[in-house]
Amino acid sequence: MPGFTCGLDATLRVIAGKWKPLILYFLAQGGPIRYGALRRAVRGVSDKMLIQQLKELETDGLVKRTDYKEIPPRVDYSLTPLGLSLAEALVPLCIWGTENMAEVTRVFALREALNGKIR
Structure with a gap:
């Protein structure tokens, strides 16, 4: 297995995928959660x-x-201590997303409009 170039590389490999950060977020909200x-x-x-x-x-x-x-x-599913520490590390990203949601929404709408014109 290749080594990591930095700590961010290690973190991104662990949370790679569209859904893993969201899974960690919801599991961190407290207590074990059933699959449904x-x-x-x-x-x-x-x-x-x-x-x-x-x-x-x-x-x-x-x-x-x-x-x-x-x-x-x-x-049911719950976080291990390692999972909880990673979920806590994601909190600043959640805060950033909340604080910048309107701007990100605007940027994505603009991107979508531009992609529609390119086709």
């Missing part, structure tokens, strides 16, 4: 992708999956 509640919170993700991303986060030691071995099946 997490699926509703992370809007737009497919079951296949959510399951894949959760498995990767679990493999990377960021998420803990608890299977209660019940019928009907009951499984």
Whole structure:
């Protein structure tokens, strides 16, 4: 495996993917979360992708999956201490997004309008 060029490189490899930061965000909101509640919170993700991303986060030691071995099946997800520390590191990005949401919305609308003219 190649080494990391810096700490940001290591972090980005761990959270690579559209859904992982959102999964970490919602798991950090407190307490274990059942799959269905997490699926509703992370809007737009497919079951296949959510399951894949959760498995990767679990493999990377960021998420803990608890299977209660019940019928009907009951499984929930929570953050490990490593996952919680990463979720806490994402807080400044959340704050930035909240503070700049109007500008980011404007920029994306402009980008979309420009892309429509190029085609």
